[in-house]
Amino acid sequence: MTNEFLLVFRRDYVSKEPPLSPEQMQAMMKPWQDWIGSIAARNKLSNPGNRLAADGMVIKPNNVITNGPYVEIKEAIGGYIILKADSMEEAAELSRGCPILNIGGNVEIRTIIPMDN
Amino acid sequence: MQENELIPHLFRTEYRKIIAVLTKLFGMEYLHAAEDIVSDTFLQAAETWGLKGIPQNPTAWLYSVSKNKAIDFLRHSKLFNAKVAPALKYAQAAMHPIEIDLSNENIRDTQLQMMFAICHPAISPVAQIGLSLNLLCGFGVEEIADAFLTNKETIYKRLKRAKEKLRAGKVKIEMPPPAEIDSRLDTVLTTLYLLFSEGYYSTSQNTTLRKDFCLEAMRLNLMLLEYQHTNTPAANALLSLMCFHSSRFDARIDKNGEIVLYEEQDEKLWNKELIAKGEYYLNQASRGKQVTKYHLEAAIAYWHTQKEDSVNKWENILQLYNRLLQLEYSPIAALNRTYALSKANSKQEAIIEAEKLQLKHSHLYYSLLAHLYMDSNKAKSIENLEHALRLAKTEQDRRVITQSIAKHFPGTSLH
Numbered sequence: 001m002t003n004e005f006l007l008v009f010r011r012d013y014v015s016k017e018p019p020l021s022p023e024q025m026q027a028m029m030k031p032w033q034d035w036i037g038s039i040a041a042r043n044k045l046s047n048p049g050n051r052l053a054a055d056g057m058v059i060k061p062n063n064v065i066t067n068g069p070y071v072e073i074k075e076a077i078g079g080y081i082i083l084k085a086d087s088m089e090e091a092a093e094l095s096r097g098c099p100i101l102n103i104g105g106n107v108e109i110r111t112i113i114p115m116d117n
Numbered sequence: 118m119q120e121n122e123l124i125p126h127l128f129r130t131e132y133r134k135i136i137a138v139l140t141k142l143f144g145m146e147y148l149h150a151a152e153d154i155v156s157d158t159f160l161q162a163a164e165t166w167g168l169k170g171i172p173q174n175p176t177a178w179l180y181s182v183s184k185n186k187a188i189d190f191l192r193h194s195k196l197f198n199a200k201v202a203p204a205l206k207y208a209q210a211a212m213h214p215i216e217i218d219l220s221n222e223n224i225r226d227t228q229l230q231m232m233f234a235i236c237h238p239a240i241s242p243v244a245q246i247g248l249s250l251n252l253l254c255g256f257g258v259e260e261i262a263d264a265f266l267t268n269k270e271t272i273y274k275r276l277k278r279a280k281e282k283l284r285a286g287k288v289k290i291e292m293p294p295p296a297e298i299d300s301r302l303d304t305v306l307t308t309l310y311l312l313f314s315e316g317y318y319s320t321s322q323n324t325t326l327r328k329d330f331c332l333e334a335m336r337l338n339l340m341l342l343e344y345q346h347t348n349t350p351a352a353n354a355l356l357s358l359m360c361f362h363s364s365r366f367d368a369r370i371d372k373n374g375e376i377v378l379y380e381e382q383d384e385k386l387w388n389k390e391l392i393a394k395g396e397y398y399l400n401q402a403s404r405g406k407q408v409t410k411y412h413l414e415a416a417i418a419y420w421h422t423q424k425e426d427s428v429n430k431w432e433n434i435l436q437l438y439n440r441l442l443q444l445e446y447s448p449i450a451a452l453n454r455t456y457a458l459s460k461a462n463s464k465q466e467a468i469i470e471a472e473k474l475q476l477k478h479s480h481l482y483y484s485l486l487a488h489l490y491m492d493s494n495k496a497k498s499i500e501n502l503e504h505a506l507r508l509a510k511t512e513q514d515r516r517v518i519t520q521s522i523a524k525h526f527p528g529t530s531l532h
Contacts, residue, residue: 030432030436034435034439034458036439036443037438037454041451041474042473043451045442045446048443
């Protein structure tokens, strides 16, 4: 049976990244596009997901709001995609080529439980 | 033009126009009546013109005869009381002529409305293509059967069922309200895309007919661009795609109707004018931020008009396929993406990716594997070509594969 799996990409948050040139940007995007394209070519992509900006907020009880960036978080979420796979093992196999692994990050895989079940 | 060529020619250009105007006047539930009137008109033309000679203005003759037949029909049917009489209530009903507007403007507007009526979400895509070919392009049952490689009865039944659906669905011949145009246009574009593909990829030997299908799809697409609300980036991108593809029409089919592979095409036969048009519409499509699959496919087709291989060309094609597959998976896009990967990155990487695709029902999959293994593993390459040969369904596909074996591995006996 085909399930959906959420892939969350995490890596150390670097507070002051120098802005990338268009060429650097393209060079950075290519491995990601090739990897996602490879998953899509096997018809295993459910949603190409998104990249996430570094800034954000965390809302806690009693109206406590923390502004990002989160210096205390070593592993910030940088983006996500959704796969369709027959098993967690297959989802893991598909994740092995993720470019985040080459820059010291990691991929967290979670099974999606459909709302109507 | 001789009489024996003139009537078929006029049938192709005028049948659809008169049908659309009459059906709009009568209502979709009387489509068959409109069809009968126009068929009768052409029958009468064949008889009369043969005896008395061709009239000075044959088109005007057809319009005038079909108008008279339509007025007769309205007068003698209940439709007159229900539809026309109330409108004439305050005029001198009996004396007042019934208006049948066969002006160029009205024909153009009505054809556009008819396109939206046929490409209605309630009608299945297969039925939409048949109806478009018949009612929007004026192709007869015989021609449609020829292109679909099937018999007339099958097409006749298919069209009959589709027309029943149009009637039952009480689809109105009108433009959708502005708020719905975008979503309704999606269906229209899909149908035009399929109509074009039917002509471009058909295995029918009738090359002229196949080209006509493509030209008709382009003509209908152009009609969309002439109307402000349907002149969208997606519609421009689709026309761009069709221009780029059809620029290779003469190069991709040889004198015997055989397919010539892209690598072996004589680029002198590529139509420069159509390539320039494709570039023009691709620019028009780039207004706004929307990127549809037609944009991506048109951009891929654009890069294929650059015959010379370069890293830049294949890197662009690879990235376009990566994005296309994220929008919509298709086995053929997956195969083409892997080919581009071999050109942009390396054959080794492409082999690893290709082995994962597992498109085991497609002869093209094994042909691709054979191509990728050609330099590094002869045995595997031959094995894959043999596999492709076993899966190939048409004589044409088998010939391409056998030729490839003979060319790259001369003297190989097949298993």
